[in-house]
Amino acid sequence: MAIITLTSDWGTRDHYLPAVKGALLSRMPDAVIVDISHEIEPFDLNQASFVLRNCYHLFPKGTVHIVAINTEADLENPHIAIRHNGHYFIGTDNGLFSLMFDTIPEEIFEIDIPQDSDYFTFPTRDVFVKAAVHLAKGGAMEELGDPLLKLFERMAFRPVISGDAIIGKVIYTDRYENVFTNITEGLFKSECRNRSFNIEFSVSRYRIRKINKSYGDVPEGELVALFSTTGNLEIAINKGNAASLLGLGTDDAIRIQFG
Amino acid sequence: MAIITLTSDWGTRDHYLPAVKGALLSRMPDAVIVDISHEIEPFDLNQASFVLRNCYHLFPKGTVHIVAINTEADLENPHIAIRHNGHYFIGTDNGLFSLMFDTIPEEIFEIDIPQDSDYFTFPTRDVFVKAAVHLAKGGAMEELGDPLLKLFERMAFRPVISGDAIIGKVIYTDRYENVFTNITEGLFKSECRNRSFNIEFSVSRYRIRKINKSYGDVPEGELVALFSTTGNLEIAINKGNAASLLGLGTDDAIRIQFG
Amino acid sequence: MAIITLTSDWGTRDHYLPAVKGALLSRMPDAVIVDISHEIEPFDLNQASFVLRNCYHLFPKGTVHIVAINTEADLENPHIAIRHNGHYFIGTDNGLFSLMFDTIPEEIFEIDIPQDSDYFTFPTRDVFVKAAVHLAKGGAMEELGDPLLKLFERMAFRPVISGDAIIGKVIYTDRYENVFTNITEGLFKSECRNRSFNIEFSVSRYRIRKINKSYGDVPEGELVALFSTTGNLEIAINKGNAASLLGLGTDDAIRIQFG
Structure with missing residues (x-):
């Protein structure tokens, strides 16, 4: 049973999402279609x-993930198919995939198939529907188009080490207003080395001095x-709204001061 | 594998949508249920x-589309099943279907089955769940009730030709605030005849003088x-919000002046 | 074909919902996953x-319902699996299930399985994914952990009979702003005994003197x-917004005065 997932900024009111589901089911009636998110x-x-x-x-290995954000292609940003970690990804090479993967994906192919x-x-x-069904049915990446050596790069802001501090930033806020930063557990541990620390916010005088394992x-x-x-440092309020209380939004700075 | 789609104004928080999905799966465990939209x-x-x-x-031919907007029936607005273009539609004859189809559907039957x-x-x-499962399992339209000759008509405002102009109106705004009008490509081409033109808005001094093939x-x-x-004339701003910028909403006038 | 439903307060933008769907499909590729609501x-x-x-x-008997609200467990609120009315429920024993069922469920087991x-x-x-797949594949409740005799109780406010009146309250408002109360049809009928009545609201001078069978x-x-x-008393406005007009929200009082 082939699984095809959909990620988009379409929302769920318009005709875009059901049009794609209909087109997928017309070509592959037994496809299992799973929505990742359409509220981007x-x-x-x-x-x-x-x-x-x-x-x-x-998701199971072999799942095909269609990513539909800023999908119009041009010479610098072609439609591509990616194989990485046993998963397939189909979308436009607009930088999104360079933000997703920490390394260059195992295989990248330009999609060069006629459109309807x-x-x-x-x-x-x-x-994308045609390419996804091709892969979901076990078709070869090579049949979609020519191989590409690397992705279009969009610069992700990486945390900075400055003396005894890590300076990161907010990259996402979830429905509970939990705030996610670009500071990973690996980076934190390698810098912390069992020292005491203060997590500080640019726009609030609150401090956190401990990492916990649950909200409760x-x-x-x-x-x-x-x-x-x-795996990213998350700032939350147990049953509360951290983003509002701390006045934090995307790109705001988070500083971890050690020692 | 039978596909049944659902279109409604229920939203996705309440018990209405899962109640219908549960009822469908109880009668037809292998039905493939696809959401069209519940944010109407x-x-x-x-x-x-x-x-x-x-x-x-x-969607594949044979798909059954349940349409759940203003579903309470009365003498003038019965529950009906429609076959058209190889698809089935089930809903209430409240005018919605007269807005959907440009011609009288191939078959219309009143649904006259006991309810639970x-x-x-x-x-x-x-x-509707019973009727949909009946059709999805290959049951005959005739077994649902008596045939009807035509739909309850709700008047759609058609574009008007006035001298060298088409006057249409906004019928839909999508999540990106792209604005869709009731002016079709066919009407535009038959009136344009390669003349130059100006697309004008009732509430804004912006003009558009060209039809493009992509936002980019x-x-x-x-x-x-x-x-x-x-297939309808769409007014957009590349990566922007046309409805807000132009001050356009449903029913606002759009004028195409030729020559 | 096993059906697993999901109820949560995750919303549909974040990674929580697709993460759970992916985990379910990895363990049980032919599971039919149905969303109840994620907009709680x-x-x-x-x-x-x-x-x-x-x-x-x-839903069909045997369906497994995962309920994901306030899921962190502690000594007083363990993870549990319930069998009741032929359905399975998996969640945290935080009082939610005591609000759902009018009687003690037929079987309750603490879930004591290692987490990933x-x-x-x-x-x-x-x-929960592991426990749900275990049950969906026909595994025994007993293998999940030890039996429990009762649920953690959260007090639901029950309607009060006061002289010739029932005093209830608003417990839910749907997308149409229809208002649902905790006064059931059974209670109403047993108190009404064919007397005339007035439905009164704490915050509005409107009155209703009749129970109808349809909005129309x-x-x-x-x-x-x-x-x-x-089965709960519902106050609506035909094609209107009762909650706004009546100024009613959750916990506001509704009074039915008989005679």
């Missing part, structure tokens, strides 16, 4: 890469820092 | 017809007109 | 219990009371 902010490649990066690996429409606004329906480790309404579901 | 504005037949019209044909509940507020669960044909932030995914 | 207000056990109670019984992660913030992915029993824009889809 319009055109927001960072948000899309965060959501997909934190769930795709839980004279218009170029809906390649997900007119191009602190009383309701109190701040908690943990790595949890993503 | 409450009671908005125009919006529902726009969304479904622009995606149903992409003493209440009449939820015919989707109590009537214009720089980011600029206006673009195209036919694209629906 | 964060941490709102009452809302979750209302939605699930009013739809779970429509060092973190305790996402037991749905790390614990009253003209558009007028108030209607009915039992309909839930």
Whole structure:
């Protein structure tokens, strides 16, 4: 049974999402179609890469992930298919995939197949569906087009080490207003080396001095820092709204001061 | 494998949608249920017809489409099943279907089957599910009730030709604030005849003088007109919000002045 | 074909929902996964219990319902599996299930299985998925852990009989702003005994003197009371917004004065 997932900024009111599902089922009636998210902010490649990066690996190997954000292609940003970690990804090489993977993917192919429409606004329906079904049926990547050596790069802001501090930033806020930063557990541990620390925010005088393993480790309404579901440092309030309380939004700075 | 789609104004928080899915799966455990949209504005037949019209044909022939907007029946607005273009539609004859199809559907039958509940507020669960499963299993339309010769008509505002101009109106705004009008590509071409033209808006002094094939044909932030995914004239801003910038909403006038 | 449903307060933008779907499909590729609702207000056990109670019984017997609200366990609130009315439920014993069922469930077992992660913030992915797949494949409840005799109780406010009146309260408002109360049809009938009555609201001078069977029993824009889809007294406005007009929200009082 082939699984095809969909990630987009379409929302769920318009005709875009069901059009793609209909087109998929017309070509592959037994495809299992799973929605990753369609509530990505319009055109927001960072948000899309965060959501997909934190769930795709839980799907069975061989799953095909269609990524439909800013899909119109041009010479510098072709439609591509990727194989990486046993998963397939189909989308436009607009930088999103460079944000998703920490290394160059194992295989990248340009998608060069005829589309069904004279218009170029809906390649997900007119191009990606065909490519996804091709891969889901066991077709070879090579048949989609020519190999590419690397991805179009979009610069991700990496945390900076400055003396005894890590300076990172907020990259995502979830429905509970838990705030996720670009500081990974690996980086934190390699810098911390069992020293004491203060997690500080650019726009608030609150401090956190401990990493916990669950929200419930602190009383309701109190701040908690943990790595949890993503491997990224997460700032939350147990049953509360950290982003609002701390005045934090995407790109705001987070500083961990050691010693 | 039978596909049954669902279009409604229920939203996705309440018990209505899962109740219907449960009832469908209880009667047909291997049904493939696909959501078209549940974010239709409450009671908005125009919006529902726009969304479904622009995606149903992409599903495989034989798909059964349940349409659950204003479903309570009365003498003038019975529950009906429709066969058209190889697809089945089940809903209430409240005018929505007259907005969806350009011609009288091939077959229309009143649905006259006993319902499971003493209440009449939820015919989707109590009537449409049975009818949909009947058709999805290959049952005959005739077994649902008596044939009807025509649909309850709701007047769609058609574009008007006035001298050297087409006067249409906005019928839908999508998540990106792209604005869709009731001016079709066919009408535009038959009136344009390679003349130059100006697309004008009632509430804004912006003008568009060209039809493009993709949003990216214009720089980011600029206006673009195209036919694209629906066959209806669409006004967009590349990576922007046309409805807000132009002050356009449903029913606002759009004028194409030729020559 | 095994059906597994999901109820949560995750919303549909973040990685939580697709992570769980991926984990389910990795363990059981032919599972049929159905979303009940993910738009439950964060941490709102009452809302979750209302939605699930009013739809779970429509699914086929043997369906496994994962309930993911306030899932972190502690000594008083363990992870549990329930069998009741031929359905399975998996979640945390935080009081939600005591709100869902009118009687003690037929079987309750604590879930005591190793989890895959060092973190305790996402037991749905790390614990519930395993338990759900175990049950969906026909595994025994007993293999999950030790039996429990009763649920953690959260006090539901029950309607009060006061002289010739029932005093209840609002427990849910749906997308149409129809208002649902905790007054059941059974209670109403046993108190009414064919007497005349007035339905009164704490914050509005409107009155309703009749129970109807459909919204369309009253003209558009007028108030209607009915039992309909839930068995609970529902106050609506035909094609209108009862909650706004009446100024009613969760926990506001509703009084039925008889005689």
